[in-house]
Amino acid sequence: MKLNTRINGKDYCLEINPNAMLVDVLRQAGLKSVKFGCGEGSCGCCAVMIDGKPRNSCITLAGLAEGAEILTVEGMGNPQEPHALQQAFVDSGSTQCGYCNPGSLIAAKALLDSNPNPSAEDVKDALDGNLCRCTGYVKRIDAVLSAAKAMKKSKKTSRGKK
Numbered sequence: 001m002k003l004n005t006r007i008n009g010k011d012y013c014l015e016i017n018p019n020a021m022l023v024d025v026l027r028q029a030g031l032k033s034v035k036f037g038c039g040e041g042s043c044g045c046c047a048v049m050i051d052g053k054p055r056n057s058c059i060t061l062a063g064l065a066e067g068a069e070i071l072t073v074e075g076m077g078n079p080q081e082p083h084a085l086q087q088a089f090v091d092s093g094s095t096q097c098g099y100c101n102p103g104s105l106i107a108a109k110a111l112l113d114s115n116p117n118p119s120a121e122d123v124k125d126a127l128d129g130n131l132c133r134c135t136g137y138v139k140r141i142d143a144v145l146s147a148a149k150a151m152k153k154s155k156k157t158s159r160g161k162k
């Protein structure tokens with residue numbers, strides 16, 4: 001079957017197996033930030049945003065993304081122009097092997113999109129489904145809080161420039 005979807009602002013028409021899971025389709029389309037871990041919705045490393053909501057792509061049939069807008073970490077930023085969250089993860093040392101980072105970044109972005117001023121508890125709750133086996137959880141909470149601050153500051157600065 002055909003899957004028409006928009007990924008990171010670009011239109012795709014992909015030939016897929018009706019039983020294919022979104023994680024596999026995205027990786028085959030070259031979006032290698034999307035990781036495969038448990039394959040059963042428990043670790044969060046395959047999380048992507050579908051129409052603004054974080055979803056575990058290992059338990060999402062690719063066909064359900066017909067007509068949807070998908071965001072992966074590739075669409076958040078790049079090494080030259082990282083998203084504030086990506087920069088904060090690097091600065092705080094929240095990256096060791098990095099395998100969990102794409103899913104955590106997507107969950108963190110979903111949080112800040114809906115709540116730009118989260119408490120540490122809010123961050124903890126939002127990242128609850130994203131397991132990390134090497135860095136642990138304190139640094140990434142600090143990273144999300146510091147990205148939220150940086151984003152607020154840059155909004156104020158850009159408003160001041162108008």
Ligand code: FES
Pocket residue numbers: 035036037038039040041042043044045046047056057058059
């Ligand atoms: S690989 Fe999808 S939740 Fe673990």
Ligand code: FES
Pocket residue numbers: 094095096097098099100101131132133134135136
């Ligand atoms: S940095 Fe290795 S699993 Fe999180």
